Amino acid sequence: MTFKLSSRAILTAAAVIACGLLIADVALAQTAAPAVAPAAAPALVPNKGDTAWMLICSALVLMMSIPGLALFYGGLVRSKNMASVLTQVFAIVALVGVLWTLYGYSEAFGDGGSLSPYIGGLGKVFMKGVDANAVAATFSNGVVIPELAYFVFQMTFAMITPALIVGAFAERMKFSAVMLFILLWVTFIYFPIAHWVWYIPAPDDVAAAAKALAAATGDAKVAAQAKLDAITGSAGWLAGAGALDFAGGTVVHINAGIAGLVGAIVIGKRTGYGKELMAPHSLTMTMIGASLLWVGWFGFNAGSNLEANGVTALAFVNTMVATAGAALSWLLVEWLAKGKPSLLGICSGAVAGLVAVTPASGFAGPIGALVLGLIVSPVCLFFVSTVKNALGYDDALDVFGVHCVGGIIGALGTGILVNPALGGVGITDYTNIAGNNAGTYDLAVQMIAQFKAVAATLIWSGVGSLILYKIVDAVVGLRVTVEREREGLDITEHGERAYTA
């Protein structure tokens, strides 16, 4: 029998051979061709989701100030002083917005050269170099956000911190004194402390050096350590000390709280305090303010992760859980201790919980955050009632009792709750950025770092604020006259009334 090759078979064979030659050709090309030089690392580009998230968070934090804090405080004062509280908060937001743009951002987040551990420099004054192309690092290596987004996000923090203080001396301080004091305070107290806790230049370089240190052995370890120290040496000194403050428990709350206490003592008690009725004129407004604060605080805490990922979601959840726990806790404790569960109590509990979870939000696990919330309320309740009445100072809106005390509980709690055994993320010092485990969690070491940050803030802000109050008193006078105080600051300081009916 003769064997005939069909045309189909021939074509198929030809195709197979052609493919084989092609493959061989390619294989040979891969091995024969010289190694291609690796492409230069692409410039880091912000992610659209991260950018959108950070801008939204900035808006949320602005909402915390106006109208959140404004209404929370406003409802707590007498109606004759409502407009004055609203104006003070709004004016502080506007003032700090301008100062931040001109020099605040540079002072807080600029490179201070040899003074960098303590203060930023003038390199970013008038927003020099901060344009639509500039980027800022996040806690993840290789992830950046537009520097403008970081700039405006931090601006909203700088706005709300001084606004918190006015609650302490509400109903008796001159508007001119408030404005002058706040201008001095942000310049000499807030911008430096923000720098101490949050300024880390080139975090990606820090992480790389820490990785190298972890990988080094023997003599190389000494050199690697020196390299790491050189890079981190210019970071803010509290960040360098390993203090953990995710969203500003120290920078914002302890800071504002102690400044408020000092102010309340320096300016003195309200006329008629302890004898006259000074009940809140609108708990409705206070509740609206507290609710807006809670919603806005998601921007404050979750936004402090500087990008949108799992840790962001953790901070968001912690902000929900700790607050719910603290609100419930204050409600129940007050019910037991004073006989009735109050609206002001539950609102105050929510705020105390928000304050306490602020430094812990990106470090603690949710159950830890819940416990933190349950604990902070009874402590703050104790300070705003028993301690305040025993010591006799008139912190009108409990800035110290809620923000300073709550902030201290949160700062110390962060040192405990970051422990992986308690559900924390286990970041133990700043070289541990984004899974770069340079150290192991040590409770004593971490608590010392936390105490350092708390103490440094209390001293710098406490003493510094005292000096600034005295200066402002000498220049414009702190307090209105008794007659003006009786008539109400709305009419005497602002020439208007919040309510005409």
Add this chain to the structure above:
Amino acid sequence: MKIVMAIIKPFKLDDVRDALTGIGVHGMTVTEVKGYGRQKGHTEIYRGAEYAVSFLPKIKIEVAVPAKDVDTVVTAICSAAKTGQIGDGKIFVFGLDQAVRIRTGETDDAAL
């Protein structure tokens, strides 16, 4: 002519108004006031501050009536405003020298 001034519990206002309308009194002036007599106030607690609030909200009603109608008016108000609990209020009667209806210029009893 007399002015009958009654301080009553706020929720009794509608009952008193109906009673007065029933006996032919068709006008009154009502003010929100605060006061106390034998009724105790209450305690308000705001965080660490406790306030003993002794002034209680009341309603003051003033009606101008012809002298002959005073007893009827007082009786009507009393039965409408009474609950039997402390804090029901008081009625005071003042002498009234002159009354004028602004729209028409009528005076005294014609103005009431």
